[in-house]
Amino acid sequence: MATAKMHFQPSRRRRDAAQSRAAALRLLQVTRAADLLPVLLQEVVALGYPRAMVLERNAGSGEMSPIAALNWPVPAKLSNELAGREGAAASVLASNRSAVRQPGVHASDPPLSLHPMLYSRASPCWEARANAENCMAAQNARPGKAGAWKQPCSVCAMAGYAAVVVVELRGRSSETELAALQDLISLANAHLSHLVKIEHYCHRVRVLETALAGRNAGIPVLEEGEQPVHQLPFAPGDVQAERRMLEIEKFASAGRLAATIAHEVNNPMEAIKNAVYLLAGSVPESALPVYSILKSETERVARVVRQMLGLYRDAEPAKAVNVNTLIEDTLLLLNRQMQRANVQVEVELGVLPDAVIAADQIRQVLSNLVINARDAMPDGGRLRIRSRHRICPLQTSSWIRILIADSGAGIPREIIGDIFQPFVSTKGEKGTGLGLWIVKGIIQNHAGKIGVRSRVGQGTVFVIDLPVAKP
Amino acid sequence: MISRAKYRILVVDDEAAVLTTYRMILERQGYEVIACPTSTEALTALEKHCFDGVLCDYSLENRHTGLEVILAARKRDATIPAALLTGYATKETADEASSHNISIMFKPTDIDEFLNTTSRLVRRDS
Numbered sequence: 001m002a003t004a005k006m007h008f009q010p011s012r013r014r015r016d017a018a019q020s021r022a023a024a025l026r027l028l029q030v031t032r033a034a035d036l037l038p039v040l041l042q043e044v045v046a047l048g049y050p051r052a053m054v055l056e057r058n059a060g061s062g063e064m065s066p067i068a069a070l071n072w073p074v075p076a077k078l079s080n081e082l083a084g085r086e087g088a089a090a091s092v093l094a095s096n097r098s099a100v101r102q103p104g105v106h107a108s109d110p111p112l113s114l115h116p117m118l119y120s121r122a123s124p125c126w127e128a129r130a131n132a133e134n135c136m137a138a139q140n141a142r143p144g145k146a147g148a149w150k151q152p153c154s155v156c157a158m159a160g161y162a163a164v165v166v167v168e169l170r171g172r173s174s175e176t177e178l179a180a181l182q183d184l185i186s187l188a189n190a191h192l193s194h195l196v197k198i199e200h201y202c203h204r205v206r207v208l209e210t211a212l213a214g215r216n217a218g219i220p221v222l223e224e225g226e227q228p229v230h231q232l233p234f235a236p237g238d239v240q241a242e243r244r245m246l247e248i249e250k251f252a253s254a255g256r257l258a259a260t261i262a263h264e265v266n267n268p269m270e271a272i273k274n275a276v277y278l279l280a281g282s283v284p285e286s287a288l289p290v291y292s293i294l295k296s297e298t299e300r301v302a303r304v305v306r307q308m309l310g311l312y313r314d315a316e317p318a319k320a321v322n323v324n325t326l327i328e329d330t331l332l333l334l335n336r337q338m339q340r341a342n343v344q345v346e347v348e349l350g351v352l353p354d355a356v357i358a359a360d361q362i363r364q365v366l367s368n369l370v371i372n373a374r375d376a377m378p379d380g381g382r383l384r385i386r387s388r389h390r391i392c393p394l395q396t397s398s399w400i401r402i403l404i405a406d407s408g409a410g411i412p413r414e415i416i417g418d419i420f421q422p423f424v425s426t427k428g429e430k431g432t433g434l435g436l437w438i439v440k441g442i443i444q445n446h447a448g449k450i451g452v453r454s455r456v457g458q459g460t461v462f463v464i465d466l467p468v469a470k471p
Numbered sequence: 472m473i474s475r476a477k478y479r480i481l482v483v484d485d486e487a488a489v490l491t492t493y494r495m496i497l498e499r500q501g502y503e504v505i506a507c508p509t510s511t512e513a514l515t516a517l518e519k520h521c522f523d524g525v526l527c528d529y530s531l532e533n534r535h536t537g538l539e540v541i542l543a544a545r546k547r548d549a550t551i552p553a554a555l556l557t558g559y560a561t562k563e564t565a566d567e568a569s570s571h572n573i574s575i576m577f578k579p580t581d582i583d584e585f586l587n588t589t590s591r592l593v594r595r596d597s
Binding site (some may be wrong): 267 | 488579
């Protein structure tokens with residue numbers, strides 16, 4: 001038997017693909033916007049290019065100046081042809097398309113490849129949406145909006161960015177290589193837009209928290225004179241911190257309403273309820289019917305407030321709960337809303353084992369999705385909820401599958417890939433764009449999975465799978 | 472023989488109407504009640520009297536918390552039954568309360584529940 005060692009030579013293409021994937025992964029690990037460009041330049045140079053730099057557009061003069069560079073001693077003044085108002089970089093920004101600039105004036109100039117990086121989150125900030133205003137940052141992100149970059153949103157003060165990555169090529173580069181470079185930079189841009197948006201959001205929420213004076217919420221409140229730190233407060237995968245982020249969102253999106261209920265309504269409600277109780281003995285017989293109404297309606301408000309505040313109570317640890325009970329609770333709570341919206345609710349609950357979950361969080365997921373479904377059917381329709389116990393073929397694990405299906409407008413293919421991202425909403429001014437992101441976060445915290453299927457004009461189905469962990 | 476005819480309870484809440492009505496409800500139930508609107512007054516009361524139980528709103532004046540008051544009471548009597556009253560509690564607060572064996576009652580309270588919990592507390596029924 002031949003025992004000659006066989007050398008397995010991976011094809012060059014496969015090696016390049018693996019290299020690109022690794023570079024992409026490293027880029028996506030970046031958690032702070034300020035760190036992204038340096039990492040991008042490192043990855044570009046690691047791909048084999050001699051040097052690279054990033055030029056940013058000066059809003060006033062229209063000229064481009066370097067904000068980051070690797071292996072490139074930044075000259076005092078870049079050539080007009082490259083960085084001037086009408087230069088190559090500016091035209092790449094205007095067209096939002098990459099371009100290769102061949103050796104120009106001097107034959108010894110190496111060819112350069114230029115790639116635009118424009119802030120690209122087209123969804124408006126939640127503040128602008130809540131105030132039914134236009135968010136400039138989002139408008140400026142739309143393609144073809146030349147000249148208006150870096151104009152901050154008048155509501156949330158967020159500015160986008162407009163930059164060009166300049167990469168020195170070594171001799172002739174193939175189409176494939178240039179395409180790979182382009183892809184890497186596009187990925188970096190998408191991620192940078194995402195980070196900029198989130199950092200801005202965190203900053204705004206901190207500003208809002210001081211205004212709301214979130215006492216006892218366990219959320220840090222800025223002290224007098226303390227500067228808000230404009231950075232992402234956690235590393236991806238940090239479950240504790242993501243939960244804290246979810247808490248912040250809960251307060252921010254309900255915003256003033258939550259603080260109002262918690263502090264302003266709750267205490268007078270308590271006093272009124274107590275007073276009604278204390279009056280019980282002294283009510284003259286003729287006044288009993290009126291007293292009875294006073295008592296029952298007071299109890300009703302108290303129940304509603306308790307349920308709403310219940311969403312903010314993190315006191316429940318994860319324990320064995322039957323998901324069908326949570327589904328029934330949610331439908332009970334939202335029953336009247338569904339009736340008023342002319343939504344017919346069909347429920348089909350299979351026999352489920354108990355699962356170890358955080359009941360309040362799953363309740364939030366269910367009510368979020370049910371309300372989304374109702375909003376997708378403004379003229380009424382049908383909501384179907386099903387639950388099933390799925391045992392995997394090898395009998396080593398089992399899952400609880402929950403399906404929530406509506407007969408609404410459906411989600412267009414262009415955005416369905418994005419709906420679990422933060423700040424994506426189809427509700428115009430009414431949505432915060434964070435509901436599904438939170439839902440996904442909660443499901444992931446349970447080591448579960450969530451997916452969506454939709455057909456425009458027919459409806460949407462959300463599918464949730466929760467692993468059954470034996471208690 | 473000194474026998475206290477009634478259980479004495481300290482109630483603390485910075486909302487005047489809530490404080491008054493809690494006091495009236497508990498007095499009607501047969502408790503002797505000392506009601507304090509601030510944590511400072513509560514600490515003074517703790518020095519002057521012995522209590523069979525402490526009921527404290529979580530959020531008090533000037534960022535003081537009911538937890539502070541209860542822990543001060545525990546310094547004098549390590550096993551004194553106590554409960555925090557609050558509209559909502561974060562996991563941190565809930566964990567801290569349970570680690571000190573302090574009950575939590577969520578507002579708006581159900582009065583029967585409120586009275587049952589108080590009764591069990593002062594009788595030291597676990």
